[in-house]
Structure formats: C-alpha cells, structure tokens
Amino acid sequence: MNKSLKLNTRDKNILVKTPFLANLSSQSLYRLLEMVAVSGYEARDVLFRENQSADYFYCVLSGYVRLYRLNKDGREADIRICGPGDTLAECLLYKGETYRYNAQAAEPVTLARFELQRVRDLAEEEKDVAKAIIQCLTTHLMSTMDCVANDRLQTAPQRVAHYLLDQCGHEECASASVRLPFQKSLLAGKLGLAPEALSRAFSSLRRAGVTVRGRVIQISDVSALKQI
Amino acid sequence: MNKSLKLNTRDKNILVKTPFLANLSSQSLYRLLEMVAVSGYEARDVLFRENQSADYFYCVLSGYVRLYRLNKDGREADIRICGPGDTLAECLLYKGETYRYNAQAAEPVTLARFELQRVRDLAEEEKDVAKAIIQCLTTHLMSTMDCVANDRLQTAPQRVAHYLLDQCGHEECASASVRLPFQKSLLAGKLGLAPEALSRAFSSLRRAGVTVRGRVIQISDVSALKQI
DNA sequence: CGGGTGCTTGATACCGATCAACCCACGTGG
DNA sequence: CCACGTGGGTTGATCGGTATCAAGCACCCG
Secondary structure, eight states, X not given: OEEEEOOOHHHHHHHHHSHHHHTOOHHHHHHHXXXXXXXXXXXXXXXXXXXXXXXXXXXXXXXXXXXXXEOTTOOXXXXXXXXXXXXXXXXXXXXXXXOSSEEEESSSEEEEEEEHHHHHHHHHHOHHHHXXXXXXXXXXXXXXXXXXXXXXXXXXXXXXXXXXXXXXXXXXXXXXXXXXXXXXXXXXXXXXXXXXXXXXXXXXXXGGTEEEETTEEEESOHHHHHTO | OEEEEOOOHHHHHHHXXXXXXXXXXXHHHHHHHHHXXXXXXXXXXXXXXXXXXXXXXXXXXXXXXXXXXXXTTOOEEEEEEEOTTOEESGGGSSSOSBOSSEEEESSSEEEEEEEHHHHHHHHHHOHHHHHHHHXXXXXXXXXXXXXXXXXXXXXHHHHHHHHHHHHTTTOOOSSEEEEOSSOHHHHHHHTTOOHHHHHHHHHHXXXXXXXXXXXXXXXXOHHHHHTO
C-alpha cells in the first residue's frame, strides 16, 4: 500500500522543478533532498485522515491526490485536488498538530515526504526555505480564495467553462482542445459538483461549441465560452 | 473618506497585539512601526478594487472590512470578513501586482497600512518578519479551506450553528449567549448566504433553543446545537 | 409625524443533489 | 467466442435548499 523508496533520478528531476524547491540555493536544496523520502500509493489508498497527528508534509511528484472532509452523515466534499508539483499540508509547518482533512490517492501516485519538524528547523536557519514556504502558502491561499468566490458566484456550467479556459492556457486562439488530466468524477469534486451535475454542465455547454469525447474536450469558440 | 493619521498611542497598543506583530523582535517591531500609516474609513467606503494595482497591505485595528468579488451580472459574493487583528492582501507580498478582490469598510474602520515593497525588503533581512508572514498566511489559509469545506458540506442552519458554537468559545456550558460583532447582513455574507436565508436559518434554530434579540443570541442548550 | 435602515416573512423559481436506470468499454473466465 | 461483472459516465425524475422578488415590520432619528 505504501512503498517507501530511495529517491531515484527521475523523481529527483521532477522534485527539483517543483515550485517549492525550484528557487532554492544549492545549499538549502541539498539539505532538503537529504531528508526527503519518496512513497508510492495505489488508487484509493488513504494517505492520512482528519485529526490524525501530523508528522509529514508532502509534495506530489506524479498522480493526483484528493483532500476532503466528511460531514456527520458521511457525505464527502473535496477541498482541493493536488497534482504534480503541489504541496499538501504545508500549512501545518507553523500551526497545528493534526491533519485538517483526509487525503486519498485518486490514482497511482508518487509523493515526496518531508518531516515537518526538520523543515521547520531548516526554515529557521535558511531564509530561502522560509521564502519558498511563503510562496507555496501564497499560491495555495490565492487558489483557495478563488475557489470560495467561484463556489459562491458561479453556476455549474460557468465553473466548467472557467476551468476549461484556465486549462487551455489563455492563448488567444479561436478554438482549442483540452485533455482532462484526471477522471471526470474528480473534476466534479474539484468544482464542488456531483458527477451528474458535471455531466449535465458539459451537455449544456454543447450549444456553446464544447464537444466532449472521453477525456478530450474540443472548444470550437473560445470567446463564446467566455460569455457564459 | 480616508483620513491618514500619525500612529497614536491607542492604535499602537492595538497594533502591537495583532497576530502579525505580536511575536516580533523589538528590532523588527521598531522598523515596522516606523513605516506604518493609519487611516480611517467610513462605512461603505471602498479601500481598493479588484485588479487595481497594489502597493499596500493592511491590518485591521477596529471595525470590519468586507472582501468580495463581482460576477458579470454585478452580483456580489463575500470572500472574507476581516476584523480587528486580521491582515488583508498579505498574499500579495510575494506574488501579484494587483488586488484580487474588492475591499469595503462594513462600518467605520481604522486600518494600519504597510507598503508591500518595504515589508518585502524587511522580510528578506529579518527572519522573524518572514515567520510572522508565514503565520498570517497559515491562519488565513486554514480558515479559507474551512470555508470551502463548510460551504460544500453544510446547510444554512448548520453554518449558523457552527458559527455560534465557534463564537461562544468552546466552553462546556449548557447554555451560552453570543453578541454578534457586526450586522446580520454581514454575517450572512460571511457564511455565503443571502440575508433572508440567514434570517430563516435563525428561525429554524429556534426549535434547538436559539433565541435572537437584535444582535444578542441566547443558546439554551449548547449540546443540542452541536447535533444540527 | 415622516422617512430611512435593517430585518423578517411569504411566494415563487431555479439550481443542483439524490436516486435509479441505463449505457458503454473493458477485462475475465468458462 | 460469448456471458458476465465492473467501473465510469450519462440521462431522467424527483426533491430539497436557497436565491430572488415583494411586501411588511420594528426601530431610530430628524
């Protein structure tokens, strides 16, 4: 369920390009790489649970991880979907002893794992590590605030349109094509929708020139999509 | 509309107890206090608008500030309500040139204002400033993630119950009393509800022993409220 | 007394969750 | 080769929750 491995070259190459590590001095980078452990998980494996005591934070190398909470009836709601390069539980570095949500591999996943305490200590010494943490937190905070605003302002088709425009990378083409990086059910959770609602949103976007075939989405008129 | 003042003793006393400044070395504290400006706003004054170029970040000394976005039809949604001690726009320290939302005084307000660039520079020099920034970001991120989870998991009465339990401070009393720190319409926005929905939520909580009189809320049975 | 503001209440409409049925692609084993 | 099961996705019917619009109420202040 959770194979811990030595850091191999391929994983290392991914890891050092990650936002968290990309801008460090060679000194800090070296010390962080010394303390990293890599672990793999199968789809649906649980990485940790809400309220469980927290010793590590993670950086996703490949695959996607779902962060979610449960209400008393056992209904799940996704809070965040973490993909390659994203850090998770980084907010525990300076506050909190326990994880604040459940984390589950949405598919086979490799993660870099750091001991919170050791990174804390390193950040006390090395300014660039503190700065890297600030940047991770900032990015994460901004996207989470966007999420609140979108949840409160947008209907299902608008969220999907917004997501597609985001994915196809702000190029000013008339048409575009997007390949979803994960299952539709995961996208539904990310957007705060039930899978059925996502499906209906896609079909309501057909009139705006959106064609869905499996994971591949064709957008015939980008500017029309912006009007939704 | 925006009186800029010298820092007086009362404001200074509030400011130094603020989470952002509370744990600094006297050296860093001194340098930050040197660059602070205090400004007052009347209710409904706009502090800044989305996409406006950003030079300052703020710390609330008294009153409440609404952060919100608009959709194309002009509908508003609150992203966050900032009260005394909260920082706002702190996420712009390391990323972004423009404000990401509108900010409006919900009532008469005093704010401490810092130039982003000067704080950035100071954080490069002084580790405890960087650490204070990390703590602000962490607190803010956690509460924003909670907000996403609550929006997605809870109904209106549940959100209100949750808020009340939060306010009455986790004491294990059978009954409690809460005084809202601001108008109900502001609370509605904070919880992602229309004012009418908040009103209905309160009246649906009557059967759980919640009595509302103006801003004062009586809770006759705290544990019953937890079951909602 | 008149008018404003904040809040509540009622009627209605809409959006999305939920439940159930079905479809399709794929893999497995007889 | 086909019967079967499984998992992901779509579609339809229904229900519930909340937004919206409109009206009325309570309070404050001039």
